[in-house]
Amino acid sequence: MSTDMWVPDISRIDGPRYLAVAGAIARAIDSGELPPGAQLPPQRDLAERLGVTVGTVSRAYALAKKRRLIAGEVGRGTFVQGVGNRERTGNVIPKLENRGIDLSCFRSPVEGLNNEILELLSEVSGRASLLPLHKYAPEAGSTSHRLAGTSWIARTGYDVPADNILITTGAQQAIFICLATLVNHGGTLLTEELTYSGVKALCSLHGSRLRAVAMDDQGMIPEALEQAVVESGARVVYMQPTIHNPTTITMPESRRKRIAAIAERHDLVIIEDDAAASAVTERPVPISALIPNRSCYITSLSKSISPTLRVGYIAAGPQLIGALTDTFHTLSLSSSPITAEIAALLIGDGTADEIARNYIAMMNSRLEVALPMLPPGLVRSRTGAFYLWLTLPDRWNTDDFSAAARRAGVSVAPVESFQVERISMSAGIRLSLNPASQVDVLAKGLSTLGELIGSRPQARQTVI
Incomplete structure (x- = not known):
């Protein structure tokens, strides 16, 4: 044997x-x-x-x-x-595809998650008679399901009435609903100079333009935002103040207040994407809590509970929620009451909180494995993030490093996936911390990358 x-x-x-x-x-x-x-x-x-x-x-x-x-x-x-x-x-x-060790995508690390979801499916089947299975659910979701959304969001310190909640099929759809409602076709959406790759794809689909706003180690720079508003005339900004994807930067409270003041001064609407940080409760209060009538706050259960549920929530003020609901109704008519019921059960009995705490503990244990295997001073990480950001040494550019990693059997997410405009920027990659259930798969992938970082790129030979 x-x-x-x-x-x-x-x-x-x-x-x-x-x-x-x-x-x-x-x-x-x-x-x-x-x-x-x-x-x-x-x-x-x-x-x-x-x-x-x-x-x-x-x-x-x-x-x-x-x-x-x-x-x-x-x-x-x-x-x-x-x-x-x-x-x-x-x-x-x-x-x-056969990508070897995949350090580019998300995978939940929570053990026993399948059993938790299966038990809830059994319970939901017993409550099916209470759900509107013979007709479409209410456009924004039933009251009990929207109340579950308020409970989930309240963990961040942001209290939202149920009437101001819209249930969506995940955060990705929520972003598109906000984009389609607030930004005209061909219009401009402001965002951090490195942003969630899904927003780039959605803007391309929608036909809107992205304009980069400069960042530093505290997130979007307020003065750069104000300048971009004046120069572009844009009135909508998408941002991730908490556990920014891909850099893991979390904006301090003082800067959030400055961003909120700029939104008030220039009649801006902020799309605040908190989906990647949905498990985290020890964090600054969302910007949306400071300006609820000028924001669309987005969260979901995908990163903290399970990506298979496809349940997301938008919280917005009374003057925005109606227009967002109309857009959602046009796209989907309504959300699924069955998945929304599963989410409500998870949130209502405390299971969601327990899974989220386990998620953070598992991610932190993976981070403890990862940090000693990578060069100190080049890594940016954050408690509760499913990824870390690795700045590459000057001798490497991102294309060469990503290609070398791929040849060695490891997939990474390069800076170009998140870059809004082609500007001079340090080469970097985002590394997910949970490529497989076994931690040694992560260790093997990081060991491979560590050896690559310590080596030099192969010289390119041009034949003419």
């Missing part, structure tokens, strides 16, 4: 053992730990290593085969299917 075979840790996974094994296979494929073509252990060998019956592993493999994740070849063994070999039907795992 091989000593280096793939063996998952299922000791802390509740429920039937065959489902635990099947889930571990799916997660390993999703993270790149088991790339296409990788051979799975023989069933008897894996059963012995896990301390389960051969029948348990056999059922797990059968379920994974049914989902088109793996395939058996007579006389050779069982192998991970390539994306091109999987049929569209029956596969519940997102189709990913």
